[in-house]
Amino acid sequence: MRNRAASTYIVLRKEDKCTKCRACVEQCTYGVHSYNPAKNVIESKSWLCSNCLRCVEFCPTGALTITRNPNSYRMGHHWNHEAIMDVKRQAETGSALLEGMGCDGPNLTYWDRLLLNACQVTNPPIDPIREPIETRVILGRRPPRVELKPENRRLMLKNELAPYICAETPILLAAMSYGAVNLRVQEAMARAAIECGTYFNCGEGGLHPELRRYGSHIIVQVASGRFGVDIEYLNSGVAVEIKIGQGAKPGIGGHLPGEKVTEDIAMVRMIPKGTDALSPAPHHDVYSIEDLRQLIYALKEATEYKKPVAVKIAAVHNAAAIASGIARAGADIIVLDGVRGSTGAAPKAIRDNMGIPIELALAAVDRRLREEGIRSEVSIIASGGIRSGADVVKAIALGADAVYIGTAALIALGCTLCKMCYTGRCAWGIATTDAELSKRLNLEEGCRRVANLIKAWTMEIKEMMGAMGIDTIEALRGNRELLRGVGLTEGELRVLGIKVAGE
Amino acid sequence: MDLRESLEPRGRLQVDGNVALLDATGLHYRELNALMRRLSAEGVENVELHNVNGQRYIGTGLKRPMNIIVRGTPGNDLGMFINGQRIFVYGNAQDGCGNTMNDGLIVVHGSVGDVAGYAMRGGRIFVRDDAGFRLGIHMKEYGGKKPIIVVGGGAGDFLGEYMAGGLILVLGLKEEKNECVHSPKFVGVGMHGGVIYMRGCTIHAGKNVLVEGVEDEDLKLIRSLVEDYFNHFNLDLRVNDFISDEFVKVTPSTSRPYMGLYR
Structure with a gap:
């Protein structure tokens, strides 16, 4: 047939x-x-x-x-x-059906049903072209309260600050492993991150020796496969992220098909060439929040408490309770990845049906942590389906400190969302590790385009903040008064913690 | 807090040249490990820890070679991420012993808990007695780097799961008799590299693995590891008593265990 x-x-x-x-x-x-x-x-x-x-x-x-x-x-x-x-x-x-990129099902985009406030008459807007607007964000654990002590007739901070990272824009580049993408893609991302004063997450496939020089703007990831993880790797970036789950495939591990495992990837991941690189579904040393704490502190010991540790989970039904556990387990940053989050390869059934939209999960997590009085002790990075500067502003207003962008950055590099990443034959030279195909990507141009995208969005974010009369990300974060919903049910409005437009 | 200054006068820490003796009673792992890193930076290469009682991550984060003797019961993740350090435990180790270790040696005069040698990248672990579940899962190997785990007694289910490289040898000894004491299930399930040798037990192997008898080449390797094992634990047994056709060898039957499952 x-x-x-x-x-x-x-x-x-x-x-x-x-x-x-x-x-x-x-x-x-x-x-x-x-x-x-x-x-x-x-x-x-x-x-x-x-x-x-x-x-x-x-x-x-x-x-x-x-x-x-x-x-x-x-x-x-x-x-x-x-x-x-x-x-x-x-x-x-x-x-089972395998596909690349993220879930594209209908009815899951809440960004489009959220609208922002603007200043009129009673509160003056700020013009970002002429007045300063601060887009810098600090990511890490903050002390519950600021305590000061007098020293030489000056007031000094008494608290011991936990390690943190500082990004000039609330846009970070999401985890993409060497294997899922090639080295040129990673280098373009890392260089764009440096240019924009932000960070690139190198994903779970280790960090190639050639990219270690960009370490000042790289977040290293530790997933269940522990590929390329040694003490030098953990200390080569500015922060360590534990990947528990991923929005594109909550509850399952990773599976890099053997076709993509070249000699070089075999070297970085320490597995035989041409074999399937498997990340187990769970971290087998993490079966509970207590175990998670153990892994968080193992990484802190290995980095001598000098680097913040992030924990990434897929946005699932009880994300709020899990996030509370993560914060209490000692994580400095929580990363939430929504149902639209992308991947190099995921079973289609899981990608399209498991997990919840980032908008709802983010709002629920932010509210839960506020209710428990621990929101300020941990930073939240939202990811999975951020398409524009406006989505970033809305995410921050719903409670995020910053966002990760993956798909958008890949589109900037030339991706056309054809979803064939899992074949390793990406015609645009992105989601492939084939030496010849990788050459299709121009490193300089790619880097410039990703940097352009971040700068353009940052400008948009400033304009929107200015129009709302806000001049720091701090004042925008979790500021739900700025949001109104259209076409949402009462239940959705309740979870999002916002009023309907007109109210 | 200066721990060193508070412990030394009370005789709980004695440093003599490159050798240190430390009483770990009541120390939090964070204090203990920070102190060990400091001693290492000061040139101490041999540390003997007494009264260890549940402190985690012993040896983690050390930048120079160090021989660590642990007396008592170390906590979870003993020797996690170690890179060339050598740890000798006189007692049992808990879960995660040698977790993601890169190089070095761990010798446990007792048993280890679950997930010992998880994602191990190099070095060796010798366990005198038994190992818990998921021993040596996701062990790696590349080029000259090949991790090895030798367990004297039995091992729990799922040993060598997802194994991508390295070697696990389970001797199945009970006390000093040559009895089979274990019958782990799902051995090597999902393995796509490396080798597991097991002695005297019923193999309940995972999918996609080959279970075969051993060849001369394998026996040569096993013999040298058994000798190492006996030397580490000063056991008065003759290697020849064990080297027989009792061993089986478990290897992956495919390097692509999941090919065709997804399309």
């Missing part, structure tokens, strides 16, 4: 424009295009196309168009095209 009649995309080629230059054949990494010398034509297997648009970008004569296939299964609301295609795919392979 064949399932080609209603393949999702079709390749349209204007034969009068095609010069048979074969750029499309060379550029496509999924085997769509091939040259038939007998007929002197280029043939296209549309059913292999992922709509990554690489060929269209590189066609010198504009002969190619990729479009949704007008042939479609009889369209229903329940049995829609995607549902039917998935069943057919699985009937053919007997396998």
